[in-house]
Amino acid sequence: MQQKKIDIEQVRQVAKLSRLDLNEEEIAQFSVQLSSILEYVEKINQLDTSKAEPLAHCLPINNCLRADEVRPSLGTEKTLSNAPDRDEQFFIVPKILEGDITL
Amino acid sequence: MNNDLLKFDCIQLRDKIASREIKSVDAVNAVFTQIERCDSKIGAFLSTFKEQSLQRAADIDAKIGKGEKAGVLAGVPVAVKDNMCTTFGATTCGSKLLEKFYSPYNATVIDKLLAADAVIVGKTNLDEFAMGSSTENSGLKKTFNPWDLTRVPGGSSGGSAAALAGQMCFASLGSDTGGSIRQPASFCGLVGMKPTYGRVSRYGLVAYGSSLDQIGPFAKNAADCALMLNVIAGHDEKDSTSVDEKTASLKDFLAGIEKPFDGLKIAIVPQLFEGADSEVVNAVKAAIEVYKKSGAQVIEIEMPYFEYAIAAYYLIATAEASSNLARYDGVHYGYRSAKAKDYIEVYTKSRAEALGTEVKRRIMLGTYALSSGYYDAYYLKALKVRSLIRGDFTAAFQKADCIMMPTSPSTAFKVGEKTADPLQMYLSDIYTIAVNLAGVPAVSIPCGFDSKNLPIGLQVIGSAFDEDKLLKIARMFESTTNFHKKIPQL
Amino acid sequence: MTNINKKIIVGLEIHVQLATRTKMFCGCELVFAGRPNSRVCPVCLGLPGALPVMNRQAVEFSILTATALNCKIAEFTKWDRKSYYYPDLPKNYQISQYDLPIGSDGFIEIPLGDGTSKKIRIRRAHLEEDAGKNIHSGSYSQVDLNRAGTPLLEIVTEPDMNSPEEVRLLAIELQRIVRFLGVSEADMQKGHMRFEPNINLHIVKDGTVFKTPISEVKNLNSFKALERSVAYEAQRQFDDFMETGKCMQSGNKKTFGWDDVREATVLQREKEEAHDYRYFPDPDLVPVVVNEQWYGEIKSRLCELPLNMQARFTAQYGLNEYDASVLTSDRETAEYFDSAVKAGGEAKRICNLMTQTGLKIANERGCNVAQLGLEASRLAELAKITESGQISATAAVTIFKEMLESKEQPVQIAERMNLMQKSDAGELKKIVDEVFAANAQAVEDAKSDGKKTKKAIGFLMGQVMQKTKGTANPQVVAKILEEKLKS
Ligand SMILES: [Mg+2]
């Protein structure tokens, strides 16, 4: 059998980076589907891009700057209005562990 | 109630409201009668605002009655895709995750529509976060094609297309990242335009692929499309990527639209016709013949990098999406899983439970393309290919005023036909995607029907900021054909 | 016997909060404290559809600072997204600059206190947005986004510092520079400046060099904490090495927090995780191109930097290192001093008036000396009449205070308050004669060459001062006393 472009373990790792709690079935399915998509997109490797500049943006503009002027903020009530959990003035989440930035 | 007025186009209706021949309230009532009659079958709308719309219409009628100056869309009922933020109703983006999200601000295009005195009657269904080509990826509801209710309306702006094709508004707004306005316009027999990247403000448009996303109109004809573009185009200081007057002067897209395009030069890419259904190819070729008859010159060109667009697109768009959608984490707004035991599970479970499979798939693909060890091979390589693709367009526009090709390789497909194989669904965007990568404008116009009486779209692609040319070219075709006037029987 | 030598190696990662009125990418006002989550808008809350727009002032402040730090300024720079998930980061990515920082390859010169200085190289300086704050309380955490989106200049030095002292000196010097430039309030307590030292040791044992694993220390809220944490870590690493012999390997960098109460570092993260920040260009922002003209405008706002001024004050005005450093602790004070001297006041005299009298009052009023309301020209005038003996040094202090309340010139005040010194020898001789006549015993004691002499002279001087209500010029009186007692 041909080696998959992205195996189960890699899918797990990418799911972790993506903060998606996928079930085993999804992981297996994504391994198959993402592998076939990756196989397809690798056709770009047929191209010689040694003379091509990476194009992140098509726009001919730069330096879009704003004056340092105060604009109205939403205020606490509106800021929290869509919060799934909150108290008087804060968003609330289960306790965060100090320094634990990545999974 | 006189539902005959639904047959008017935007400009006709606007003029009749302005001359007080028709009341905006009557137009709004006619639209809601139609929505109540048809939308349970079509499923175009995620939310409608009947009371507010009638109130607003009455206010506009009163304003006109007093002889006050009214906006260019005064009293005209329009619909917007539900990925544009509004302070009225929810802004769901077709996702369970945002089902109860109420935006505290309006997207710039919404403010512009309101300033033009349009009446926004509702917000329309879409593929979740605009990811899809059939609107089947909506997390909230199904939408069907008014021409054949067993078929998809196209996507991702399927709701906006179906709402207009179903006579449930007079014009609508969609967004186009890889064809999401043009392809549904083609499937639903409408004029649909993706403006040049930077022409219309993205402020308040829920981002999918930020360097590709652009808002544009669905309209019954080219002139209506020009009118809508006049309303929404222009520099916005809240969007750094919207172009200022110095870079591209703002034109009146409606003025001069009736004046034929003298000496029009059309480029076609013969190889590109090979991938499309024969009925589509025949209709597009026939359309090009119409232009020839009116004096246009047709030249054949090659665009060697065009076929790499889908590959580059699905790396760039998903990379951007994986980052753009990171904010949907159940902390500050949106869905939070009740099962989360710690703060990390707030992320992982909320996202897993509320996001649909296609969205997850694209987040995964984009995350992978950006992750360490793969960045150069996938994301960076795709950016380089993107510049080669843009080079193809630049070269083409040195030889011709526009490029013509089908909008989609097929007419509207059956619901469920392509959902099993995501790659096959992606490949159906072959004709539209390169345009977004190059940032240029393109319009899809109705150019025929297949044997199943399904609309076929002709795509006209122009050079950056040449929307005025494209609209003129579209209008030329309408002036000698009647495809755009046909409406589905409901 | 083993021969052991150790060298401390420290590099700093510094975040400086820029003193703009609004946030980096939105118009929310930057105010310290305030109701939680009140200074938040769709942009800094990361709402769907919201888009960032660069604050011109923040970009210019960072270019100005990078220039003062002798950096190369990038002609073309862009914004990148740095991805990580944390509740105080609403978009779950931070807008930052990855491969094209606005400034690079600079240096900062730090005064070592003995008149010499040391160059610490700066690797890069880039602009980015700050996160909000997570507040931990019991079983849950609260999130406040008021700080989210605040512009930060991140400065990364090379590992060129070799003692806790040098680390503190760099921090103080940087604070002085950014305050001189007016780009930051640079208050460490308020978190305007955050220093994260990376520390390790190069231990030479019997001719072989061993490098200890690198520690990064966070939570440092004062210069003292910064200095002590480096000293503490250096010792801890040395002890650890002697016990375990462990050396640096890739990926064994540890993160510590500083416990201010126990004065010790506390391990936060054992292993440096393989961070995968997935940097890529932010498609919502356009590049920044710094052309000649714009850079010229920004550079014209550059002022004389503190270390330069300090050196000038010692070389040109003859101040000692200490006085020069006190006067250059902030730009306003330094420029005030400089203009008073340029207005003709004697430097040391002005320095004393400022650092002794002025500073005390300024501290009471919570301002600096320049802000007391005494114009540099009047201060110079006060120094002049003190120097010329028209008033006494004591009277100068009184007049200094009086000048804060009135707009009068020092001479007018001296006359009004009767503080002009009597230096007329003829008049003073008469008064001395009167004092001598009334205090024969003291005169005798003063003339005798015994142990009472000094005390008696002092007494006579005091009598003269009393008779003149303190306005006699003590130098002139002393001379007359000396002459008369000799005869
Ligand atoms: Mg940083």
Ligand SMILES: [Zn+2]
């Ligand atoms: Zn804000």
